[in-house]
Amino acid sequence: MKDATIALHHGFKSDPTTRAVAVPIYQNVAFEFDNAQHGADLFNLDVPGNIYTRIMNPTNDVLEQRMAALEGGIAGLAVAAGSAAIHYAIQTLTQAGDNVVSTPQLYGGTYTLFAHLLPSFGVEVRFARDDSPEAIAELIDDKTKLVYCESIGNPAGNIVDIEGLAQVAHARNVPLMVDNTVATPILCKPIQFGADIVVHSVTKYVGGHGNSLGGVIVDSGNFPWAEHPQKFASLNTPEPAYHGVVYTEKFGPAAFIARARTVPLRNTGAALAPMNAFLLLQGLETLALRMERHTDNAIKVAQFLKEHPLVAWVSYAGLPDHPHHELARKYMQGKPSAILSFGLKGGYAAGVRFYDALQIFKRLVNIGDAKSLACHPASTTHRQMNEEEQAKAGVKPEMIRLSVGIEAIEDLLEDLDQALRQA
Structure with missing residues (x-):
């Protein structure tokens, strides 16, 4: 099936009891065992259920299956938020003394996790000087457990x-993890290009309506964990947190996602609510x-801003003169989602006046909503960074980030124009 069909049909036909076509909301905590042996088999992971x-949860399971199918992975795991998906994916592979190598251009919440929380658990995160494969390769050593990036920063x-x-990671026997939130699997499928693990904040474009938090981890099933028993001991030795199971022996290619479910999720509990899974x-x-309309609107907004006399610069890889335009053509079909940034000639003060004058664009820190959204990263999502850290992450003091929605383009351009004139 093609993507648009998978998103509607994969993983569920109809409810066997009621014949309902919409995925039911299984809003309950626990599920009954047939007998004692059935319960034991479920806990031993010998039978599905x-x-x-x-x-x-059955509702969550459909979301997991559909996201895995869209990304071309072997299995998925749904959790309470995108931040939990990132944390659990890393926690599945790392322990104190290990390190992660990351590109510097990151979502602010991910940067905080990497720079402050993971080190408190003894896991070092090494930020490369830029997002090039060469810069990443410089930092990988014997204690590196994964390379991390965002498909679109x-x-x-x-x-x-x-x-x-992927090539530099695999040359050192390390998996590549890609946050594909901004691109979505509609525009980019990182596994096709060598990624081993894909994470999403499905709060954003997947949900699309700003009403539900959620995160998903997708396992490609391609990384040879069993070939590196010492480096990835958590997958190749008996797991004390789950009665001694050896994940590579029990689950083969799905070893990673099985441990993510039964160790970090089971023991720390950032579970996705079934109601949220239904809405997602x-x-x-x-x-x-929606991605068709988002990207159509985004390129028109970018072109409008680029030609506006009050705008100093525009950053959108869909524009032919952007330094990453060819990468956008290779990985995103030339449509690098609908997140763009720009700066006004009047600097920070003009940016504030512009921001305050917006009428249709909503002033908040989400992205990927059907509605158009605006954010000033330096004072919100990346506020915890100093100026040097913000610069490495690609954040300028005057930067305005737009998440272009699916409204009529004429209305969006009129709103931007009136706000620019007021600035």
Whole structure:
């Protein structure tokens, strides 16, 4: 099936009891065992089924299956937020003394996790000087457990060379993890270019309506964990947190996602609520259609801003003169989603006046909503960074980030024009 069909049909036909076509909301905590042996088999992971909504739920399962199918992975895991997806994916592979190598252009919340929380657990995060494969390769050593990047940096809008990063990671027997939130699997499928793990904040474009938090991890099933038993001991030795199971022996190619479910999720509990999974599934059904409108509007907004006399610069990889335009053509079909940034000639003060004058664009820190959104990263999402750290992340003091929605383009351009004139 093609993406638009997968998003509507994969993983669910109809409810076997009621014949309902919409995915039911299984809003309950636990599931009954047939007998004692059935319960034991479920806990031993010998048979599929549901035990407790903290680790699996039938509504969540459909979301997991659809996201995995769209990304071309072997399995998925839905959790309470995108930040939990990133944390759990890293926690599945690392322990104190290990390190992660990351591109510097990151979402502010991810930067905080990497720069402050993970080090408090003894996991070092090494930020490369830029997003090139060469810069990443310089930092990988024997203690590196994964390379991390965003397919489209938020808010920098840079496009990473996924294939190049995968090559340098795999040359050192390390997996590549890609946050594909901004691109979505409609525009980019990192696994096709060598990524091993894909994470999403499905709060954003997948949900698309600003009503539900959620995160998803997708396992490609391609990384040879069993070939590196010492480096990835957590997948190749008996797991004390789950009665001694050896994940590579029990689950083969799906070892990573199985441990993510049964160790970090089961023991720390950032479970996705079934109601949220249902709402996210509704958003997923129209994702392909919305991305068409998002990207059509985004290029028109970028062109309008680029030609406006009050705008100093525009950063959107869909523009032919952007340094990452060719990467956008290779990885995003030339349509690098609908996040763009720009600066006004009047600097920070003019940016504030522009921001305050917006009428249709909503002033908030989400992205990927059907509605158009605006943000001033230096004072919000990246406020915890100093100026040097902001610069490395691609954030300038005067930067305004736009998440272009699906409204009529004429209305969006009129709103931008009146706000620019007031600035």
